[in-house]
Amino acid sequence: MNQKMEAIWSQFDVSYGVALDLLPQALLVHTARKIYLPEEVIVSEGDSLQYVYYIESGVVDGMKRFESGKDYHYFKLDRFNGAIGLLELFSRQSTIIATIVAKTKVSILCIPADELYVFAMNDLPLLRKISYHIANDLYRDSGLNGKLFYLNGVERVCYYLADYFKKNSYPQMCVEVKQNYQTIANHIGVSQRTVGRAICDLRAQGLCTIRGKHVRITREQYEQIRSSQIPQKE
Structure with a gap:
């Protein structure tokens, strides 16, 4: 400093x-x-x-x-x-x-x-x-937009899910994302279709599960997302 x-x-x-x-x-x-x-x-x-x-x-x-x-x-x-x-x-x-x-x-x-x-x-x-x-x-705001600018669709969804888990996980070990795909898309600046495809890819990799129409993330999955190269919020 x-x-x-x-x-x-x-x-x-x-x-x-x-x-x-x-x-x-x-x-x-x-x-x-x-x-x-x-x-x-x-x-x-x-x-x-x-x-x-x-x-x-x-x-x-x-x-x-x-x-x-x-x-x-x-x-x-x-x-x-x-x-x-x-x-x-x-x-x-x-x-x-x-x-x-x-x-x-x-x-x-x-x-x-x-x-x-x-x-x-x-x-x-x-x-x-x-x-x-x-x-x-x-x-x-510039810091957040700057990070998202360089991320593709899947990376933006990972960023959103990791941040959502971080904010909502205490004290539970598994979090269900309440927002629908369109709301997630609106928050990260991609299409609803992109969010759907990204979540399908993440589920195939074992990085999330689907329950009904909602995404679920365990702490282990959260740690896997965090260990990727996707920048995290301070």
Whole structure:
């Protein structure tokens, strides 16, 4: 670690707990609370930037639509990182870059984008935290997309299954993947047919089993996937 940079970074406080910490208390009177049910669209790609949406509770999916009409789910937001519209606002882009859809029931505080921008540009500590939040999200997203970019279909499915097992295995030794093939395909940017073929190949190699319409992975199979050359999430 570069000690000089660490010393410089430590001079400026950019710490915060949840995304709502990036919403100034003085602006709370200008917010409106909205509730979205699963599958409801919060904001669509190409919409005019009017509000910044801070997630109080729940989880949302961010997705892009390709020219073929297929949707690609490429990020998730919750109360810790969910400040929808901050990227567009502080990069001075007038339209929303991705469609945001409620994955669970979601509670959101909306603040007019223009009011937040004027306030933040006159509040240096807040501006520092917002810039850190945006940069940190972009850094993490770039790392994941960079890894997937160089992987073929089977490797992307392995990557997804290994990560799913890692997140859902405790304390059980066998995990059943709840998502269907189309949902998996959306998350890793491939077709449903590619996911189906990849899982058939993995089953033939003994790296997963099929129960009904769902994939099952044991810890031994997970370790075999991890021991491959597929990069894993940090």
